[in-house]
Amino acid sequence: xxxxxxxxxxxxxxxxxxxxxxxxxxxxxxxxxxxxxxxxxxxxxxxxxxxxxxxxxxxxxxxxxxxxxxxxxxxxxxxxxxxxxxxxxxxxxxxxxxxxxxxxxxxxxxxxxxxxxxxxxxxxxxxxxxxxxxxxxxxxxxxxxxxxxxxxxxxxxxxxxxxxxxxxxxxxxxxxxxxxxxxxxxxxxxxxxxxxxxxxxxxxxxxxxxxxxxxxxxxxxxxxxxxxxxxx
Amino acid sequence: xxxxxxxxxxxxxxxxxxxxxxxxxxxxxxxxxxxxxxxxxxxxxxxxxxxxxxxxxxxxxxxxxxxxxxxxxxxxxxxxxxxxxxxxxxxxxxxxxxxxxxxxxxxxxxxxxxxxxxxxxxxxxxxxxxxxxxxxxxxxxxxxxxxxxxxxxxxxxxxxxxxxxxxxxxxxxxxxxxxxxxxxxxxxxxxxxxxxxxxxxxxxxxxxxxxxxxxxxxxxxxxxxxxxxxxx
DNA sequence: TGTAAACAGTAAACAGCGTAAACATTTCAG
DNA sequence: CTGAAATGTTTACGCTGTTTACTGTTTACA
Numbered sequence: 001x002x003x004x005x006x007x008x009x010x011x012x013x014x015x016x017x018x019x020x021x022x023x024x025x026x027x028x029x030x031x032x033x034x035x036x037x038x039x040x041x042x043x044x045x046x047x048x049x050x051x052x053x054x055x056x057x058x059x060x061x062x063x064x065x066x067x068x069x070x071x072x073x074x075x076x077x078x079x080x081x082x083x084x085x086x087x088x089x090x091x092x093x094x095x096x097x098x099x100x101x102x103x104x105x106x107x108x109x110x111x112x113x114x115x116x117x118x119x120x121x122x123x124x125x126x127x128x129x130x131x132x133x134x135x136x137x138x139x140x141x142x143x144x145x146x147x148x149x150x151x152x153x154x155x156x157x158x159x160x161x162x163x164x165x166x167x168x169x170x171x172x173x174x175x176x177x178x179x180x181x182x183x184x185x186x187x188x189x190x191x192x193x194x195x196x197x198x199x200x201x202x203x204x205x206x207x208x209x210x211x212x213x214x215x216x217x218x219x220x221x222x223x224x225x226x227x228x229x230x231x232x
Numbered sequence: 233x234x235x236x237x238x239x240x241x242x243x244x245x246x247x248x249x250x251x252x253x254x255x256x257x258x259x260x261x262x263x264x265x266x267x268x269x270x271x272x273x274x275x276x277x278x279x280x281x282x283x284x285x286x287x288x289x290x291x292x293x294x295x296x297x298x299x300x301x302x303x304x305x306x307x308x309x310x311x312x313x314x315x316x317x318x319x320x321x322x323x324x325x326x327x328x329x330x331x332x333x334x335x336x337x338x339x340x341x342x343x344x345x346x347x348x349x350x351x352x353x354x355x356x357x358x359x360x361x362x363x364x365x366x367x368x369x370x371x372x373x374x375x376x377x378x379x380x381x382x383x384x385x386x387x388x389x390x391x392x393x394x395x396x397x398x399x400x401x402x403x404x405x406x407x408x409x410x411x412x413x414x415x416x417x418x419x420x421x422x423x424x425x426x427x428x429x430x431x432x433x434x435x436x437x438x439x440x441x442x443x444x445x446x447x448x449x450x451x452x453x454x455x456x457x458x459x460x461x462x463x464x
Numbered sequence: 465t466g467t468a469a470a471c472a473g474t475a476a477a478c479a480g481c482g483t484a485a486a487c488a489t490t491t492c493a494g
Numbered sequence: 495c496t497g498a499a500a501t502g503t504t505t506a507c508g509c510t511g512t513t514t515a516c517t518g519t520t521t522a523c524a
Binding site: 237240241244275276278279282283 | 470471472473474475
């Protein structure tokens, strides 16, 4: 059972991240400064070093939170759909990806951009969190495929042999085998979604397309139908 | 005709950018520091202010160069293809986009990411350079459509009415009318390409797909064929 | 050609940053 | 209650972008 001191420490660790997020939300990812956080907390800067050994460690913690929050959003969106309704699930998951990104642009840039000078999150920390976010869409697609509802167009089945070999090896090494064509479908959908989100976030598409939300939803629905999944 | 001093000034302006790029290439976009550039040029930092009024102005200049270099790469790739060969042109243009990005990751992050703290390039400077890069693919697609070679699948023709209305207004306001369905195809292709490039650059896809080059080329070719364009 | 203006550079300084070391205080456990 | 651990402050170092004042050099014009 945690002592009073340990509880206090835990809340301080959380407060620091909270203030950091607030600062970034206000001034962009640039606004993250230890001294700024310390000012807001009415504490001196070196005091923060009792909690995070360096600025980069704080950022790493924020990134980890970000990946998990995004994963939570997608998992929740998936869970909210009725079963089986594979198309609705897929649609909801990718909409959740975009919605979360647009609602939390700073966190999204933190995890999927490189907004912090000279910083790259250690892979051994981020990869598990990333993988967690991919579980719902992988499951939904795999189940739909197993149920013979998802029928990928031909070109997903005739992948380049290097990719096909890699995906088969990957599926075998994993305890959770995913057919290469399903994996390819997921990569395609993710790629598309991510591209739209990133370009929209950097304000490149709104001036070209007008209603980016409608366009995005239309694109995802079109993909679902191309995969023989019914949606809406 | 330029005086000796003006020539000198021009080369210094260029040298500063050159050194800046070298520093970023060496230490990531974080490595961009005026004092660092000054050190490399064996000059004091304030001297640089005679050439760029601030660090952000230097970055803006670098971004402008980046957009133009990317546009040049795509234009050159397009020009190198035989005519009409619309499929080959489209394929070459998007491959050029990816190739340039992977060959110049720092510049790419500079123009399509937000790697510099607290900095966002002024739109009135970047937009024209961005538009320039889109000319070849817009032209290739529009010509292919006019020649009835490009045949977009149905969902590109039944766009959400908000998007459709916006694209029609956009085409009308422009001197260069692009049919909405062609614009939608371009947005789709760009989105896909950009998403793959960004995810690959941040090392999210290589561990999932193995041969990302093969996968990318496969994806673009599949899209071309979906559009009734022959390629390879 | 002589001179005034524009240009190019330096030195010094200011404010802000991340961080390390030394020191003081608070809080808890034996 | 006492000593140790946790938490905080003070001070300092070296880095950053940027401003100011001052010095030469180059150019343009009367």
